[in-house]
Amino acid sequence: MLTLGNIRNVAPSVHLPEYNPTDIKTGIVHFGVGNFFRAHEALYIEKILKAEPTWGIVGVGLTSGDHSRKKAAMFKAQDCLYSLTECAPTGERSVRIIAALRDYLLAPEDPENVLAYLSNPDIHIVSMTITEGGYNINEATGQFDLNAPAVQNDLKNPEKPETVFGYVVEGLRRRRAAGVKAFTIMSCDNLRHNGDVARKAFLGFAQARDPELAKWIEQNATFPNAMVDRITPTVTTEIAQQLNAASGLEDELPVVAEDFHQWVLEDNFADGRPDLARAGVQFVSDVTDYEHVKIRMLNASHIMLSFPAILLGYEHVDQAVKDPALKNNVENFLTRDVIPTLKAPPGVNLQQYMQSVLSRFSNPAMADQTLRIAGDGCAKIQVFWTETVRNLLLEKKDCSRIAFGMAAYLEMLRGVNALGQTYTTSEPAYTQAQEALIHSDDYAAGLQLPAFDAWRDLDSSALNLKVIELRKIIRNQGVKAALATLPA
Numbered sequence: 001m002l003t004l005g006n007i008r009n010v011a012p013s014v015h016l017p018e019y020n021p022t023d024i025k026t027g028i029v030h031f032g033v034g035n036f037f038r039a040h041e042a043l044y045i046e047k048i049l050k051a052e053p054t055w056g057i058v059g060v061g062l063t064s065g066d067h068s069r070k071k072a073a074m075f076k077a078q079d080c081l082y083s084l085t086e087c088a089p090t091g092e093r094s095v096r097i098i099a100a101l102r103d104y105l106l107a108p109e110d111p112e113n114v115l116a117y118l119s120n121p122d123i124h125i126v127s128m129t130i131t132e133g134g135y136n137i138n139e140a141t142g143q144f145d146l147n148a149p150a151v152q153n154d155l156k157n158p159e160k161p162e163t164v165f166g167y168v169v170e171g172l173r174r175r176r177a178a179g180v181k182a183f184t185i186m187s188c189d190n191l192r193h194n195g196d197v198a199r200k201a202f203l204g205f206a207q208a209r210d211p212e213l214a215k216w217i218e219q220n221a222t223f224p225n226a227m228v229d230r231i232t233p234t235v236t237t238e239i240a241q242q243l244n245a246a247s248g249l250e251d252e253l254p255v256v257a258e259d260f261h262q263w264v265l266e267d268n269f270a271d272g273r274p275d276l277a278r279a280g281v282q283f284v285s286d287v288t289d290y291e292h293v294k295i296r297m298l299n300a301s302h303i304m305l306s307f308p309a310i311l312l313g314y315e316h317v318d319q320a321v322k323d324p325a326l327k328n329n330v331e332n333f334l335t336r337d338v339i340p341t342l343k344a345p346p347g348v349n350l351q352q353y354m355q356s357v358l359s360r361f362s363n364p365a366m367a368d369q370t371l372r373i374a375g376d377g378c379a380k381i382q383v384f385w386t387e388t389v390r391n392l393l394l395e396k397k398d399c400s401r402i403a404f405g406m407a408a409y410l411e412m413l414r415g416v417n418a419l420g421q422t423y424t425t426s427e428p429a430y431t432q433a434q435e436a437l438i439h440s441d442d443y444a445a446g447l448q449l450p451a452f453d454a455w456r457d458l459d460s461s462a463l464n465l466k467v468i469e470l471r472k473i474i475r476n477q478g479v480k481a482a483l484a485t486l487p488a
Contacts, residue, residue, distance in 0.1 A: 001077060001078060001250050001251075001252060002078050002081050002082070002083065002097070002249055002250060002251045002252075003077075003078055003079050003081065004021060004022065004079040004081065007021075007081065007097060007099075010097065010247075010248065010249060011247065011248040011249075013095065013247075014083070014095045014096065014097060014247055014248070014249065015094065015095065015096035015097070016096075016097055017046070017049070017050075017097060017098075017099040018049075018050040019049050019050045019053060019099075021079070021081075021099040021102070023053055024049055024053050024054075024056040024099070024100075024102050025053060025054040025055075025056060025122065026054075026055075026056040026057065026058050026102050026103065026117070026122065026123065027054050027055040027056065027122060027123060027124050027125065027274075028045070028055060028056070028057045028058070028123065028124070028125045028126070028127060029057070029058045029060060029114075029117050029118060029123055029125075029126045029127075030042075030057050030058070030059050030060065030126075030127045030128065030129075031060045031062065031126070031127075031128040031129075031130060031164045031167075032060075032061075032062075032128050032129040032130045032131075032134075032164075033059035033060070033061060033075075033101070033104065034129055035232040035233075035234065035235065035255045035257075036129055036188075036228075036230065036232045037059075037129045037188065038082060038084065038098065038101075038232075038255045039084055039230055039232040039255050039256075039257035039261070040188065040228060040230045040232070040257075040261060040263065041057075041127060041129075041188055041228075041263075042057060042098055042100045042101055043084060043098065043100075043261070043279075044263060044276055044279040044280065044281060045057060045100040045274065045276075045279075046096075046098050046099065046100040047278070047279035047280075048274050048275060048276060048278055048279050049099075049100060051275070051278065052274050052275060054122070055274040056100060056101075056102035057100050057101050057102060058101075058102065058103045058104070058105065058117050058123075059075070059080070059101050059103070059104040059105070060104075060105050060106075060107055060114055060167075061104070061105070061106045061107060062107050062108070062162070062163070062164060063108070064106065064108035064109070068106060069106065069109075071253075072104055072105075072106040072109075074252045074253055075101070075104035075253065076104065077252070078251070078252060078253060080099070080101040080102060080103060080104055081097055081098070081099055081101075081251075082097070082098055082101075082251060082253040082254060082255060083095055083096070083097055083098070083243070083247055083249050083251045083253075083254045083255070084096055084097075084098050084254075084255050084256075084257065085243050085246070085247065085254065085255070085256045085257075086256075086257055086258070086259045087256060087257070087258060087259060087363060087365030087366065088258075088259040088363070088365075089258075089359055089360070089362060089363040089365075091365065092259075093246070093365070094259075095246075095247045095249075105117070107161075107167065108162075111159075111160050111161060111167075112159075114167055115159075115161075115167065115170055115171055115174065117171075118167060118168065118170070118171025118172075118174070118175075118183075119171050119174035119175050119178065119180065121175075121178075121180045121181070123183055124183055124184065124269075124270075124271045124272050124273070125183055125184045125186055125269070125273065126168055126171075126183050126184070126185050126186065127185075127186040127187070127188055128164060128185075128186070128187055128188065128189070128198075129188050129189055130164055130189060131189060131376060131379070132189055132190055132191055132376065132379040132380060132383050133376055133378070133379035133428065133429055134164075134189070135189075135191070135197050135198065135200075135201040136148055136151065136163075136165070136201055137197065137200065137201060139382065139450055139453050139454070140453070143200070143204060144200060144201050144203075144204025144205060144208075146204070146205075146208050150162045150163045150166075151163060151165065151166075151205065153166075154166030154205070155205075155208055155209055158170050158173075158209065163205075165201060165202055165205040166205070168185065168202055169202060169205055169206045169209060169213070169217070171183075172206075172213070172216075172217050172221065173210070173213055176213065176216050181220065181270065181271040182216070182217060182220035182221040182222075182270050182271065183221065183270060183271055184221065184222050184223075184224065184268075184269045184270045184271065184273070185198055185199075185202060185221055185222070185223050186198075186223075186224055186226065187223070187225075187226065188226060188228050189228075190228065190295065190299055190383065191383055192291055192292070192295055192383060192387075193225050193288070193291070194225060194226060194291075195223040195224045195225035195226065195266065195268075196223065196225060198223050199223040202217065202221075202223075203217060203218055220270060221270050222268045222269055222270040223268075224265055224266040224267070224268040224269065225265075225266045225286075225287045225288075225291070226263065226264065226265045226266065226287060226291075227262070227263070227264040227265075227287045227290040227291040227294050228262070228263050229260070229261065229262040229263075229294050229298065230257055230258065230260065230261040230262070231257065231258045231260070231360060231363075231366055231368055232255065232256070232257045232258075233256065233366050233367055233368035233369060233372065234369055234372050235254060235255060235256060239256065239367065240252075240254050243256060256365070256366070257366075258360055258363055258365075258366055260356075260360055261280075262282075262294075263276075263280070263281045263282070264281075264282045264284055264287050264290040264291070265281055265282070265283055265284070265287070266283070266284060266285065266286070266287055267283040267284070267285070289343050289344070289345040290345050290348075292342060292343070292387070293342060293344065293345065293348060293350070293353060295383060295384055296338050296342060296384065296387060296388055297334055297338060297339075297342070297350070297353060297354060297357060298357045298360075299380070299383070299384040300333075300338065300384040300385055300388065301330045301333060301334055301357060301361075302317070302361070302373050302384075303373060303374060303377060303380055303381065303384060303385075303405070303409075304329070304330055304333055304401075304405045305317065305320050305321060305326055305327075305330050305361065305370075305373075306320065306370040306371075306373040306374045307374055307377070307405060307408035307409045307412045308326060308329075308404075308405075308408040308412075308474075308479045308483075309323070309326060309370045310370050310371060310374055310412050310417060310423065311408060311411055311412055311417050311418055311474065311479050312326075312417065312418055312479050312480075313417045313418060313419045313421065314370055315369060315370060315371075316364075316366075316367050316368060316369060316370065317361050317366065317368040317369075317370055317373060318361065318362050318363060318364045318366060318367070318368070320361075320370060321358060321361040321362050322362065325480055325483050325484075326483075327358065329401065329404070329483055329486065330358070331354070331358070332401060332486070332487075333401045333402075333405075334354050334357075335354070336398075336401070337388055337392060337397075337401055337402065338388050339351070339354070341387075341388070341391045371423060371424075371425065371426075374409075374412060374425060375425065375426035375427075376426060376427065376428060376429065377409055377412075377413075377425075377427065377451065378427055378429040378430060378449065378450060378451040379429060381406075381409065381451040381452070382450075382451060382453070382454050385402065385405070386454040386455065388402065389402055389454070389455050389463075390454070390455050390458060392463075393455060393458045393459065393460055393463065394458065398487060399462065399463045399466060400466060400485075400486045400487055401486060402463070403463055403466035403467045403469075403470055404470050404482060404483065404486060406447075406452065406463075406467045407467045407468075407470035407471040407474055407482065408470075408474065408479065408482075409451070410438065410446040410447075410449075410467070410471060411471060411474045411475060412425065413425055413427065413438045413446070414438060414439060418478055418479065429450065430449070430450075434448075434449055434450070437449060443468045443471045443472060444464070444468055446471075447464050447467060447468075470482045470485070473485065
């Protein structure tokens, strides 16, 4: 097993930390220690720790199931070390040990320890990857949802919180009481204006708990917007074994990622920050154009590709993008529906960016699961497709390709592919009544789902009719037949 005691015994091809991990102090608390965080933010921090050894990370898990407890135990057993394998489309690979994570806490088992870290003046940044749908914003009202049971618990029991909102706000309350500066709250999720979303969520919770505390947080904490980008697939047991066989490590927590990574970040920090520019972070005053390009091109085409791919039986993204019909549809979607209404940031060529996206999707080393990409499609559609759909509707342009994407999504949710194989999708946002809409024999029923709420104020009648038409074709003749009806 990989530990601090044997870290120097690894193969010469494995890159080791350029510092002594035991000398690192912690300056960041991170909620949601998933694969993306471990291959993205943790890597950037890893690269600056030799020069700035006070920015180590404390990871926090919020769930208490068997998987969460096992994960926490493995982190502890491995002294929070893990390996990152980076894979290029050419087949070249590099492996490094990441030691930026210096502690890992399972919040339900020791909430006070988490709160102690959050109130410690040595912590300057609280970051998070809690998924696009994790900010508890009511899509109908656009406000923080105070009615969620876990939120109600945290308002009534602030010393024993369950949510990230409860933890962060209680930590800030203690800092205010002790005369300690507020920390920066830094979202690293794939959301447009993710810092603004985080601000709305945390201030919404704080306002319900204590208006004076909310005012202090608003005046003293900061919420920088960021654009983050890296493909990091799920690591199954089989993939973990393959990674360890290639690296020679005995790592219970390996992670794999493409060789591409990007982080564009607003330079808006409440109490200092590391010099992440030395690790490749691009600091800007406004991330809007960068995030629009990434969300509306890469993320939007990722789900446009994966929804029909699942129906065709493709398990991995690289298999799907090699299907000429699916690739051609994504190219048409980007070229005709997205790029004409995008503003390119300085130095970015949108056609070249599109080719880069398709090249990244084709990387077989990722073995990125189409079901992973399609998971939580309700939130992803609202984040990744909304601006494009609204532009098409407002300008009364052809909506065939987005209608196909919506139809493929609704058919994909039914859980059976063209080969008759069943699979399970992850849609945490849907109620039992909404699940019934998915399985209704009425082709129009699924259009009531909240995935499509963001353009209900516009006339979408023609779009909805096209979705119904394409659903019928997909179900009775197949995905390829539906694609064949789209404009060339």
